[in-house]
Amino acid sequence: MTIVDVHTHMLSEAFLDALAAGSGGKYRVGRVPAGDRAIFTRDTAFVTLTQGMFDYELRVAAMDSAGVDMAIVSLTCPNVFWGDVAASTAAAELINDDMAAAQTAYPDRIRFLATIPWQYPDRAVQELERACARGAVGVMVLANIDGVSLTDPRFAPVWDEIDRRGLPVLVHPTSPIGEYQLDISRYHLVWSVGFTFDTTLALSRMIMDGFFDRYRNLKIIGGHAGGYLPFVISRLDAGFRSFESCRAAIDRLPSTYLEQIYVDSIVYSPEALAMTLEVMGPENVLYGSDYPHKNGKMEEIIEIVGAAPGFAHSGIMSGNAEKIFRL
Template identity: 70%
Template sequence: MTVIDIHTHMVNEEWLDMLLKHSDGKYAVGDVPGGHKAVYKGGTAFMTLTDGMFDYEGRIRAMDAAGVDVSVISLTCPNVFWGGSAVSLRAAQIVNDDMAAAQRRYPDRVRFFASVPWQYPEEAVGELDRACRQGAVGVMVLANIDGASLTDPRFAEVWNEIDRRELPVLVHPASPPGLEEMDLDRFHLVWSIGFTFDTTLALSRMIMDGFFDRYPNLKIIGGHAGGYLPFVVTRLDKGFQSFESCREKIARPPSSYLSQIYVDSIVYDARTLHATLDIMGADNVLYGTDFPHKNGKMEEIIELVDALPQHQSAKIFGANADRIFDLS
C-alpha cells in the first residue's frame, strides 16, 4: 500500500530572509517557550520554525522511519502574500524552484504544491504555468489572502486557470483577520482555534458563494480536516432552509457540495476521525500530517488511519490521492 502525505511543509532560508526584509515589519522572528524560534505577526507567534523544515535529507529519513512513500510538500503560512508584486513573485519563484529541485533529487518521494502571488493575478497565472512546467501537481492557497476572501472577484483569473487545469488546491489556514481583537495570542489559540476557524470560514464561504458551481473542476482540499466544516455543515443547511440570504448564490443545500471537497486526516483522535469520515465519506479523506511542524507526527496519523477498516484506510493512505493527483 502506497502512503501519500498531502499536507506536509518545507521552507528555505532565502524565503525566510525575504519575508523578514520585505514585509514592512508585519512579520518578525522571535523566541517562543521551549527554546524555539517562531514567525510572529504583531505580538502573536503563529508558525514555529523547526530544523526539519529546511532539511530534505532529514525528511526522507523521517519518511522511511514512518513508512511514508510520497510527500506532496507545500510552503506554509504566510506563504508569499506580504510584498509588492515583484517581491511576492520572486518569493514564489524561490520556493517553487527549491521544491522542484527536491522533486528532481527525490523523484519517487517528493512532489509539490505551487505557491503563487495570488494578490497579483497576472503574475500568479504566469508563475502557476511556470511551476506546472517544473512539475507542480497542485496549488497552495491560504484561507485568506492577506485578509481578503478567496471568493473575492479579484482572484477569478487565478481560479479560472486552476479550474481549466483541474489542479488540486490545498486550502491552508493562516492567521485570521481580527487576530488581536480575538485575543488569540494567548495559549497559542491562534493554532488550535484561529487556524481551524480560518479554514472553516473559507470553505463555508466558497460553498455559499456558488464556487463549486462556477468552477466544477475544482479539487479543494481543506487542511486539518477542513476545520470545523464537517461539524457545522448541518447548520449551513439549516441556514439555507431558513434564510433567503443563504440562497442568494446556490440552489441546493450546502451539504450537497461536500462531495466536491476533500479534507485531510490531521485530527489527532480516533473519535474525530470517525466523525469526519461519517460526514465527508472515505472517498474524500486524504492522509496528511503537518510534518515537520511541532504538532506534525507522521507516525501518529499513520496509527490513527491504520486502526480503521482496511477498505477505508487504503483509500485514505493512498488511493484517494492517486485518483486526484497526477503523481506520475
C-alpha cells in the first residue's frame, strides 16, 4: 500500500544560524539536560533537534525502512515568525530553496509545504508565489503567528491568495499564548498539552469566526489529529445552541464545518485514532508521523492506523493526501 506522510519536518543549520542572528534573542539554540540540542524560547526547550532534521539521505533511508513512499516536508516551529521583514523573508527563502532542491533530488519521494513570512502579508504573498513556482504543494502555518490569531484581519491578503490557489494548509502548533502563565515548561508539558491546546484553539476560532464561510477553497489540515478538536466539537455545538455570542459569526452548528477540515493521524493509541475517525470521517484523516522529532516514529503510526477499520486504510495512508495535494 502506498503511504504519503503529510506531517514531517526538515531544517537546516543555515536556518538555525538565521534564527539565532535574527530573532533578537527571543529564540536560541542550546542543550537540554540529556545533552540534545534544542531550540529554546527563554528557558523553555520546545523543539529538540535530531540528526534526521538535517539529512535528506538519512530521511529517505528511514522512509524506506518504514515503508513510506512520499514525504511532504515542512518547517517546524518557530517557523520564520520572529524577525524583521528582511530576516524573516530571507529565512523563508532559504528553507523553500532547500526543500525545492530536495524535491528535485528525490522527485518520487519528496514534496514540500511553503514557508512564508505571514507577519508581513505583502512579502508573504510574494514568497508564496515564488515557492509555488519552485514546486510547493501547500503551505505551513503555526497555530498562532507570534501571538496573533490566524483569523486576524491583517492576514486576509495571505488567506485570499491561498484560497484563490486552493492550497492545503497544515496548521501546526507552537508554544501557546501565555505559556509562562500556564507553567508548561516543566515536564515538557509544552509538547504534550501546550501544542495540542494551541491547535485546538486555532481551529475552533476558525470555525466560530466564520472562516470557512469566507474561504470556500481552503483545505485546512490540523496537526496531531487537530489537537482536542474531535473531543471538543460537541461542546462547541452545545455552546452554539446555548449562547447568543457563539452565533455571532456563524449560523449553523460548528460540527457542520468539519467537512472542510482535515487532520493527521498523529495520535498514540488505536482508541484515539478510532475516535478521530468517528468524528472527522475516514475521508478527512491523513497519515502523518512527525518524523524526525524524537516522538516521530513512522512505524508506530503505521501500526496504529493498521488497527483501524480496513475500509479506512487506503484513504488514510495515501488516497486522501493524493486527492487534496493533487499528487
